[in-house]
Amino acid sequence: MKLLFQSDDYGFTDAVTDGIIKGIQEGIIRNTGLFVNMPSSQRAANLIKNIEGISVGIDINLVAGYPITKDKIKITSLIREDGHFIPSTVQMKKMRKEGNQHSIEQMFDVDPYDYEEVLLETENQVLRFIELMGRKPDYIHPHSLVTKNSIQALMEIAKKYELVFSGKAMRNDKIHMIPCDWTPKPFPISEQVNTQVEDKLLTALENSLEHEIAYFICHCGYVDSALLYESTYSIIRCKDLEAATSSKIKEFIKENKIELINYNDIKEIII
Numbered sequence: 001m002k003l004l005f006q007s008d009d010y011g012f013t014d015a016v017t018d019g020i021i022k023g024i025q026e027g028i029i030r031n032t033g034l035f036v037n038m039p040s041s042q043r044a045a046n047l048i049k050n051i052e053g054i055s056v057g058i059d060i061n062l063v064a065g066y067p068i069t070k071d072k073i074k075i076t077s078l079i080r081e082d083g084h085f086i087p088s089t090v091q092m093k094k095m096r097k098e099g100n101q102h103s104i105e106q107m108f109d110v111d112p113y114d115y116e117e118v119l120l121e122t123e124n125q126v127l128r129f130i131e132l133m134g135r136k137p138d139y140i141h142p143h144s145l146v147t148k149n150s151i152q153a154l155m156e157i158a159k160k161y162e163l164v165f166s167g168k169a170m171r172n173d174k175i176h177m178i179p180c181d182w183t184p185k186p187f188p189i190s191e192q193v194n195t196q197v198e199d200k201l202l203t204a205l206e207n208s209l210e211h212e213i214a215y216f217i218c219h220c221g222y223v224d225s226a227l228l229y230e231s232t233y234s235i236i237r238c239k240d241l242e243a244a245t246s247s248k249i250k251e252f253i254k255e256n257k258i259e260l261i262n263y264n265d266i267k268e269i270i271i
Helices: 014-026 042-049 090-095 115-133 146-163 166-172 189-193 196-204 226-228 237-246 246-257 263-270
Strands: 001-011 031-034 054-059 140-142 215-216 258-261
Touching: 001 014, 001 054, 001 237, 014 042, 014 196, 014 226, 014 237, 031 042, 031 115, 042 115, 054 115, 054 263, 115 146, 140 146, 140 166, 166 263, 189 237, 196 215, 196 237, 196 246, 215 237
Parallel strands: 001 031, 001 215, 001 258, 031 054, 054 140
Antiparallel strands: none
16 A cells, blocks of 8 residues: 655644654655745745655645735735634634535635635745745645635646645545544544544554555644644644654554655646
8 A cells, every 4th residue: 555644734833843844754744735824934944845755735824824915905805804814713613514524625605715815815825835945836735724715716726836736636536535533623622632643543544455545634743832822733733743653653554565655656646
């Protein structure tokens, strides 16, 4: 089996950045998406740009920190009065309770994002990635809140800049998406503390061995005060990192001859 192991939110904060770097150097992370709009983004880009064998994509972030777009009048549906993105916890209160469990989109009666506004910010984030990394992202991936307008905008920008869209890997018949069903939204800290990610991941890998290619997404990292301000996913990031660097997991991968791959290895089947 080939395994595409992805850890999202690189550059979110210094602690998240450092955790993902550890997961790359000492663990099984081979793919990560950069947040380009955070105070940690420049440092994160500098740390990873010369590491070989890693696909560094972009996580389009519309819920944490401040936008790249300078003219805030052009993106009013995305931001609060203070210019900060409207957090996902606020936006999700507007969601329908029912939805399509097989879709990556969250369901709203009225999309909270204006299409042209999210298109502008998405493109500006891609351009910022190119400034930070000196090249285009290896893939483009939505972060947290995904609506019809935000995903359409992302796909439009992916087409314009000839980027691999992660959603095509998620919905590809040749790729088995390993479910991460232990990270609900909302996810209280008490539940995060008690979630045994290593055991759950090991079981998930065992159940996926029959597939030729498997794909798993997690959120590795350490925790700092900046993260607590911006995200409800905190302790679980440490648990994910523990699993990604686990000797038990690495030994299982070795014993079962699982090949760790990146987006460049599957580009031909998902373009």
